[in-house]
Amino acid sequence: MSELTQTVDVCITLNGHSIKATIPARENLADFIRHRIGLMGTNVGCEQGICGACTIRLNGDSVRSCLTLAAQANGHTVETIEGLTDSGEISQLQEAFHRNNAAQCGYCTPAMLITATELLNSKTEISRDKIREYLSGNLCRCTGYHAIIDAVEEVAEAQNNGR
């Protein structure tokens, strides 16, 4: 057998900062972001990829950070709610969530924003049903979704008008 260690060296660009670390191979990206780096805006709800609360951006795509090993993100770019908030990229959607009270307990909210942003950036035609379908991998137990759909739809309409 070749020499195997249970740690890996990773270099991950997280919200624009390059982070180098030696970590246990088993550490998932959610734990890396939260407990190693200390960015707690990414929440963990099920660790089986269903609830969507841990959704982050990896190389520009929404992915489940509980189903991605930090080692798999080596050499890649990760963005979390903190980075997207600070860059102002999602401020319009955040304002719409605010206006519509599209967050109650807030646990699903960062991931919901990340998924919805991906849809808004997708250049596809956006209907309420399309929003519902696109967000159907993100569990919200509080709001009943209606206000979230309203918020996303508002931004989509604003985008259309801007075009």
Added chain:
Amino acid sequence: MAVNRKVIGQSLPRPNVMSFIKGHGKYLDDIIVPGMLHVCYVRSPYAHAKIIEINADDALAIEGVVKIVNGKDLLEYCKPWTAGLTNLGEMRSAPQHAMPPEIARWQGEAVVAVIAETKAIAEDAAELVEIDWEELNPVTDLQKATENDSALIHPELESNVAWSIDIDAGEVDSALENSDIVVEKVFEVGRQTGVTLEPRGMIADYDRGKSYLTLHHATQVPHIQRYIIARQLGLSESSVRIICPELGGGFGLKLHVYGDELTTCALSMMLGRPVKFVADRLESFLSDIHARGHRISAKVGVNKDGQIQAMTLDNLAGCGPYLIHPRTSVIEPLLVAICTPLAYNLQHYRAKATLVYQNKVPTGQYRGVGMPIASLVAEGLVDAAALACGIDKVEIRKRNLHAVDAYPVTAVSGEFLEGLSQVASLEKLTSMMDYKGLRAEQKTMRDKGIHRGIGVVTVVEGTAPSPALYAAGGAPISSRDACTLRLEADGEISCTTGLTDQGQGGVAIVTQIIADTLDLSMDAIRVSMGDTATTPFGGGTWASRGTAIAGEATLRAAKAMRASILEVTSMISEQPVDILDLVNGEIVNLETGETQMSMQDVGQAIHFKTHQFPEDFEPEMIITRHYSQREQLMVYANCALGVSLDLDINTGLVTLKKIWAVDDCGRIINAKLVTEQLRGGIVQGIGSALFEECLYDEDGQLLNGNLIEYLVPMAGDVCDIECAHIETPTKASELGAKGCGEAGIIGVCGAIMNAINDALEPFNASVTSQPFTPAKILRALGKV
């Protein structure tokens, strides 16, 4: 005093919501206490089994493992408790341990705690704990559990029946006999669980030097938890402090006493180090309370014109192996018995309920408690009666609702209803949904092979309970709440309250009431909640009591603060107090229109410049007011709710088209938040109605305890929900707010059932077993 109503009633954004939207919400798992250890629980794989031997040698040998503790080790640290209430008839109840020293009574009961430097190491070690079990006969089937030859969960209780009740409003049998039509139905309501997106958790940090236990605890009820935890651990209440972080959902799930949480406290005391417990999703399904799980045989007798004469129900419900502490598991069947007939004017009623122990996860109060079941039964019976009488389903309700001029009225089950707007709500609902238009459309759709169903229900929602429900039975549950206001030196207001906020908007409501009363900008008010060391004692958040109870306490505190501010201003400005008023953050002379002082001036005066005051005057600018609702068992609100859906008769799949709700929760502080509470409740109710059920096998094994197979509704599975409001303030308080939030979950289950059955009507089929799954619908249609 005139209330300006500048802020109350406005749909303003919640002051704290942007922090969540930016990802700044700080939840339990986000908290790191230096030196913190992590606990992982080994849980019983059997529903009923005796622990013969525990071998933790291999687990202890793992580097990073600090201690491994079992139920026997725990005995000297944590006393067992016996849940019970003395005001609701005899309860047979057995003591429950934080971890059982001998016998595990449900699959998932924590039996061994593994404490390690990291969660992963704790899990590594937990896998290596070997337990030699002797399987005992599991008690799972409700009916069999009541029979004489059944195995017993608690042999010392001599029966598996935990509690039963009979309510008899008299002469039911003769009233049924005299009815033109009697409809009989059996309703089943599947077991469910709450599925807060954030799992339960706590960090227990015991300071041996000070003998002081600090808990970061994801709980809805910090003061109640503190009392119980202190008592079970043998500590004084004042040496326990609970700090609630933000809660990622509560729904009633985070207010019970959980063995794993008490164990976590004991572990910290044992080790003198902070210990963190965060349930993972699989253990959430096995350890968070479950709810529902009822089978109800019910009858309604009506005259040909649809007038309800009598109703009976016989309810058999399961509660797991223990009554949940401290509220007990009896409230759910109790509320089914009390609330089923509330919406309607009938004279003869009988309800029987039997609550049975079983080797399944304990049940407890979850959103709406028994009321969704009560509404399902009542509304199912009314629709069945309408069908039997050939009367339109809205019309039969109109004929049976309490008359507009009947209030106050005592319902047949004994509940006092002081002023509901049921008729107005129903009328508003039917015009909002264009009920007639929908019926016409349904006809034309049917010709095209599309099976549309329409369901309409009227809901009476119990909110804001009085102490008569729990405290009168001896439970350490505060029905009271409090608000403390402090005028700061910069003229802003700090507020603390016993209320907690899981996203319902408690912070917004309290802020709005203060802002309104003091005519102050919302930005000048900061509300803190959830810390037992700094907030006044209060009941916390449950049973739709926040606005009705804590809101009233807040109004009282704000009014007292207002008086105090005016008094101080009067003193300093030497103007009579009755010509002063608070206007837009300043104290204004109403006669001259001049500003006498700013709020900051008052703050500076009372905190720094007390030399301005006479010797014998010491201004009170920390003001606490309490309120408990004592007039009624609950303050009843009402709602009318309608559903339109399409049913695929080949697959049994239901597609929700639209839901409408007209809600009356009394005084509305923030209509947007009421709407969002309704919508959230409705979607959880859609979960109950169509998707969610804890499936067990006959051995008490939970078969779908994971988020892949326990189906909670997602955005793609629900529809738009249009809400409207009617405002009939309660006379129970000055604020006039009733509770809100559960009308949605209470009403929508029955509305969906009725809509499905409405669609099934041409096939002479119906379903009464919730959740109304495609399999059940296809069975009803005779297709499988």
Added chain:
Amino acid sequence: MNIDGQFQLPALRQKVWNKLNDVDVLRDFIPGCESLDQKDETHFEAVIRAKIGPINAKFVSQIELQEMNEPQSYTLSVRSKGGAAGMGEGLASVELNEEDTDTLLHYSVELKVKGKLAQIGSRLINNTVVKLSNQFFESFAAQFENPGKKV
């Protein structure tokens, strides 16, 4: 759910019976069997590795031959412990009927899982029973010349 099946085996019933009671035969044909030790005439201890797609767990199993009715029928009871993964309990009833010089082997298998496997594996538990019983009986039958599976 019970899984049923039968095989027509070109062998005398006693011969089939003997093989069904032969520890070496059982070791070869129990799916994933890594070791099998006979404790007494009717009791065995086995280490079985269950590899069902993403699941790969080792089970220590107590096997008991029950309701022995030589040479016609028995029930094979398997109680397996897979540590934290959970437990499995299987019952396989086997009946042998003579058809001239052939033997008709009829089997019926039931499997229950407990603990974590029950909590997360129920979507595919019946599929697993089908797979395991097919594996066992098909490979058992294959040692006879030209066995025929009967539906």
Added chain:
Amino acid sequence: MKPRSFSFTTAHSVEHVIGLLQEHGDEAKIIAGGQSLVPTLNMRLSAPQLLIDISALDELRGISLDGDRLRIGALTRHVELQSNKLIAQHLPLIASAINHVAHVAIRNRGTIGGNLSLADPASELPACSLALGAELSIVGNKGKRIVKAGDYFKDLYETDLQANEILVAISFPLATTNTVHGFREFVRRRGDFASCGLVMNGERQDGKLTSLAPVFFAISNTPVLASKCAAKLLNKTLNDDLIEEALLELDRELPVIGDIHTSTEMKLHLAKHYLREILGEINV
């Protein structure tokens, strides 16, 4: 839920992967998107000692025309299948099925190779592969071999892929102007695992079906091609009686296995309903 400890290595070539598989045998697992593997690791249902990350192997990427077939590299993510123009043009069945695979964040990571290597019985792509007559390119220590989808799916989570082999690409014949297809699946929530599904691919000429591959999934241990039922429908004018007669074959040839949510009877009922519906649709 944290996985047991394991080692992690990034493969730099297919040969490297084969070498590691040879060396570590059962204790090694390939990880691509990880969307099925990581949950089982998190739940400690499997605990390999070594994960071999193949995501850097660019040779396993890409969707390209290869004569009269479309070749899809194993590392192609579901999201790429969804947005790729060649798929939309040449494999309309996959284009319609792919929308039903889980949710966007899963599709952004999950790969076709991972999906077909695991071969979950409720998964859409294995059924599509079977219906379309896909060929799977598999590389092992003895070199490359091609396996037809019809020979690939063996049993529950069991394929022809051996422990020391890796699936590198899948190729599909292109749809023609005569191609007809249909997709149905029974899910209670969007994006869930199906409890019964049907993918159908066929050729129609002069109003008659000249070939037909109805493949049912989530009903048994593997996707099942209902060839006897299909045979009844070939080269005839479709009418209700013929269809009902053909559907009777499903009673005999579908080895339906029920589960706790959906009984055997209900799965069979749905299977028939979906086939009836799709046939009706293409017969319009």
